[in-house]
Amino acid sequence: MAAPRMPAFDPFDVAESNATAYPEPLAEPNRHRWNRRLGDAVGLTRFGVTLTRIEPGGQSSYRHAHSAQDEFVWVLEGDVTMETDEGVQILRPGTCAGFPAGGGTTHRFVNHGDRDALILVVGDRTPGDDVTYADLDIRGRSEDGRRYTFTRKDGSSF
Numbered sequence: 001m002a003a004p005r006m007p008a009f010d011p012f013d014v015a016e017s018n019a020t021a022y023p024e025p026l027a028e029p030n031r032h033r034w035n036r037r038l039g040d041a042v043g044l045t046r047f048g049v050t051l052t053r054i055e056p057g058g059q060s061s062y063r064h065a066h067s068a069q070d071e072f073v074w075v076l077e078g079d080v081t082m083e084t085d086e087g088v089q090i091l092r093p094g095t096c097a098g099f100p101a102g103g104g105t106t107h108r109f110v111n112h113g114d115r116d117a118l119i120l121v122v123g124d125r126t127p128g129d130d131v132t133y134a135d136l137d138i139r140g141r142s143e144d145g146r147r148y149t150f151t152r153k154d155g156s157s158f
Contacts, residue, residue: 023158032058060109067130071099071123078117080109106134
């Protein structure tokens with residue numbers, strides 16, 4: 001079978017990165033998840049599509065909610081624990097979850113299993129997004145809808 005030609009592509013040909021914008025020491029726990037920025041690979045600008053691989057013991061992010069951006073997650077492989085304000089539940093492959101902008105429901109996905117989990121994350125890139133975190137003294141702000149800067153909740157720097 002011939003390799004696909006753009007705009008078609010194999011998502012596993014997109015480079016993985018475990019880079020994070022979280023400041024230290026908050027960055028380290030997020031180094032156990034790896035992102036393939038699929039939307040960027042084909043030049044999408046209005047929404048992001050990310051294939052995220054979470055190692056055993058890793059998390060997708062800290063528990064957070066977006067003010068201006070919708071977020072959708074589809075579990076592709078492995079079991080993940082979804083932690084929200086409403087509690088904890090195990091999501092298995094084929095299960096989806098959605099978080100409307102401004103809904104206030106904080107969420108994260110944790111891999112408590114013994115093999116990698118794979119989730120597909122889709123979110124829009126609305127500018128002016130504020131991110132709140134339930135369990136940390138941190139808040140995020142994105143003027144352009146893509147890159148976030150972080151401060152403490154009182155606005156002071158790290």
